[in-house]
Amino acid sequence: MKLGVIGCGKMATALVKGVIDQGVVNVENVMGVARTENSRQRFSDETGAAAVSDIADVLGASDVLLLCTKPQDIVATLAGCLFKPEEPKLLVSVAAGVTLATLESTTPDSVRVVRCMPNTPSLVGKGATAFSLGARCVEGDLETVEKLLGAVGISVEVPEKQMDAVTGLSGSGPAYIYLIIEALADGAVRQGLPRAEALRLAAQTVSGAAEMVIRTGMHPAVLKDMVTSPGGTTITGLSVLEEKNVRSALISAVSAATQRAVELGKA
Ligand SMILES: NC(=O)c1ccc[n+]([C@@H]2O[C@H](COP(=O)([O-])OP(=O)(O)OC[C@H]3O[C@@H](n4cnc5c(N)ncnc54)[C@H](OP(=O)(O)O)[C@@H]3O)[C@@H](O)[C@H]2O)c1
Structure with a gap:
C-alpha cells in the first residue's frame, strides 16, 4: 500500500x-x-x-x-x-x-x-x-x-x-467518561484521599473495567453481579447511582448528543 x-x-x-x-x-x-x-x-x-x-x-x-x-x-x-x-x-x-x-x-x-x-x-x-x-x-x-x-x-x-448515533456515543463519549473519572476522584478526595492518587485510581478503575468487558466478552451486568456481594459496599454504592438516575442520565446524554449531531449535519 x-x-x-x-x-x-x-x-x-x-x-x-x-x-x-x-x-x-x-x-x-x-x-x-x-x-x-x-x-x-x-x-x-x-x-x-x-x-x-x-x-x-x-x-x-x-x-x-x-x-x-x-x-x-x-x-x-x-x-x-x-x-x-x-x-x-x-x-x-x-x-x-x-x-x-x-x-x-x-x-x-x-x-x-x-x-x-x-x-x-x-x-x-x-x-x-x-x-x-x-x-x-x-x-x-x-x-x-x-x-x-x-x-x-x-x-x-x-x-x-x-x-449520528456513533457521534453521540463514541465521538462524544470520552468527555462523558472524563466527567465520571473526575467525579469518582472527587468522591475519594471528599473521603480523604490525596487528589493525585484519587485520579490515578479512578482512571485505572475505568480503564480496567472497560478492559474486562472487552477481553471477557461478558455482559457488563454479569460482571457487575460478580463483584456485588449481598449487603456489601458495592451494592450500597450502586443503590445510590440508581436512586440518582445515573443510568438514565447516560442514556439521555447519548440521545441528546445524537440529536445535536443530526441538527449540525442539517446546518
Ligand atoms: N483530533 C481528533 O481527536 C479528531 C477526532 C475525530 C475526528 N477528527 C477529524 O480529523 C480531522 C483533522 O482534525 P485534527 O484535530 O487532526 O486537525 P488539525 O490538527 O488542525 O490538522 C489539520 C491539518 O490539515 C492541514 N491542512 C488544512 N488545509 C489543508 C489543505 N488544503 N491541504 C493540505 N493540508 C491542509 C493543516 O496544516 P496546514 O495549516 O499547515 O495546511 C493541519 O496539518 C478533522 O476533520 C476532524 O473532524 C479529529
Whole structure:
C-alpha cells in the first residue's frame, strides 16, 4: 500500500504513527501534505514519513489517501486535488460530519470514498472508530480500511445513517467518561484521599473495567453481579447511582448528543 495523507495534524499523525508501528505500511511508502512548513516538520519528526507542500506529489505517489483536514476545509481541499481517471484511489475521510454524498459529489468516479468517525483516544492507540463505505467501494476496500483504523484501536462498519448515533456515543463519549473519572476522584478526595492518587485510581478503575468487558466478552451486568456481594459496599454504592438516575442520565446524554449531531449535519 502507498499511503498519502492530506492534512498533517493531530489525527493524521496518530493514524500514521499507528500504521507504521503496526507494520501496515512501510515508512518510505507514506507521504503527507500540508500547507505550512510547521505542520510538515512536526508530522515528519513524529512519524518519520516525508511531508511535502504540493498535493499533486502525494496524489501521484499513493493509491490510498487519508483525508485529515478540518471538516470546513474538506470541500476546498478536494477541489484542489486533480484526480486522474486512470489512477484510481481509495479516499478515507476522518472529517466529522462530512457525508459520503459530499465526498462523492466532490470527487470523480475513480475515487472510492469511505467516511470514518474516529475519537480522540485514537491519539493513544485506544480509538473507537466507526466507518461507512461509499457506493463506489470494491472488494478489498473493507479490509484495507480495517487495517488502517485497526492500527489505532478498534473499528466497526455501520450504515451511514447510524453515524449520528456513533457521534453521540463514541465521538462524544470520552468527555462523558472524563466527567465520571473526575467525579469518582472527587468522591475519594471528599473521603480523604490525596487528589493525585484519587485520579490515578479512578482512571485505572475505568480503564480496567472497560478492559474486562472487552477481553471477557461478558455482559457488563454479569460482571457487575460478580463483584456485588449481598449487603456489601458495592451494592450500597450502586443503590445510590440508581436512586440518582445515573443510568438514565447516560442514556439521555447519548440521545441528546445524537440529536445535536443530526441538527449540525442539517446546518
Ligand atoms: N483530533 C481528533 O481527536 C479528531 C477526532 C475525530 C475526528 N477528527 C477529524 O480529523 C480531522 C483533522 O482534525 P485534527 O484535530 O487532526 O486537525 P488539525 O490538527 O488542525 O490538522 C489539520 C491539518 O490539515 C492541514 N491542512 C488544512 N488545509 C489543508 C489543505 N488544503 N491541504 C493540505 N493540508 C491542509 C493543516 O496544516 P496546514 O495549516 O499547515 O495546511 C493541519 O496539518 C478533522 O476533520 C476532524 O473532524 C479529529
